[in-house]
Amino acid sequence: MLVLTRRGNQSIMIGPDIVVTVLEVSRDQVRIGIQAPRHVDVHREEVFAELQRANRAAASPNPKALDQLGRLAPPSTPPPPPKRPPAPPARD
Amino acid sequence: MLPRSSSDLDTSELHFAAGLPGFPDHHRFTLNWWGDSDLFSILRSVDDSSVEFVVVPPFAFFPTYEPELDDTTAERLNITTSEDALVLVIVTLGDRPEDATANLMAPIVINQHSLEATQAVLVGGGYDLRARLGG
Numbered sequence: 001m002l003v004l005t006r007r008g009n010q011s012i013m014i015g016p017d018i019v020v021t022v023l024e025v026s027r028d029q030v031r032i033g034i035q036a037p038r039h040v041d042v043h044r045e046e047v048f049a050e051l052q053r054a055n056r057a058a059a060s061p062n063p064k065a066l067d068q069l070g071r072l073a074p075p076s077t078p079p080p081p082p083k084r085p086p087a088p089p090a091r092d
Numbered sequence: 093m094l095p096r097s098s099s100d101l102d103t104s105e106l107h108f109a110a111g112l113p114g115f116p117d118h119h120r121f122t123l124n125w126w127g128d129s130d131l132f133s134i135l136r137s138v139d140d141s142s143v144e145f146v147v148v149p150p151f152a153f154f155p156t157y158e159p160e161l162d163d164t165t166a167e168r169l170n171i172t173t174s175e176d177a178l179v180l181v182i183v184t185l186g187d188r189p190e191d192a193t194a195n196l197m198a199p200i201v202i203n204q205h206s207l208e209a210t211q212a213v214l215v216g217g218g219y220d221l222r223a224r225l226g227g
Binding site: 039041057060068 | 109110111112113114115116126127129132142143144145146164168182183184185186187188189190192195197198208210211213221222225226
């Protein structure tokens with residue numbers, strides 16, 4: 001890990017496009033500003049780890065579970081009316 | 093954020109400049125209705141069709157959900173009003189339909205005009221990463 005020391009309002013460059021700025025330093029917190037291009041996602045580390053885990057669990061859903069998705073109706077949806085068999089064709 | 097139907101986006105290609113956490117190299121996704129559902133859609137990677145997510149407009153199941161975007165996300169997606177944005181949440185399926193959960197903490201946000209999209213962690217916190225759809 002590269003370790004640098006900064007004071008408030010000082011910055012760090014990561015590559016040519018990412019700027020990390022120390023905005024405010026207090027006894028037990030640091031406020032950090034990040035400028036990054038849109039193809040770079042910036043997250044709190046623990047949030048990123050959780051998100052990654054959640055996305056991986058959600059990806060590629062099990063086909064059997066997917067089939068049952070139709071049973072998941074929003075709470076306010078009334079149950080569908082019972083299906084009727086089609087009427088027999090009229091005789092001539 | 094106002095709920096919108098995702099029907100207009102069916103079969104269009106969304107661009108996730110930063111991919112998604114866990115899938116950083118997947119930038120192109122299609123969004124298609126799932127089967128004949130008018131609620132659930134599948135967000136599927138163009139580069140690897142096995143990478144796919146069930147997504148749903150959150151307000152159907154969570155009517156009090158009020159997602160707020162941070163300024164950086166709004167700027168990145170060029171979203172100036174809530175009409176620009178379509179919000180969908182990723183659903184994780186469980187063994188039973190009622191075990192399904194939605195990620196309310198980090199919805200998928202799409203600019204409906206430009207089709208730029210991202211997964212954005214909401215301002216304020218307190219949102220459930222695994223909110224049960226079944227209630």
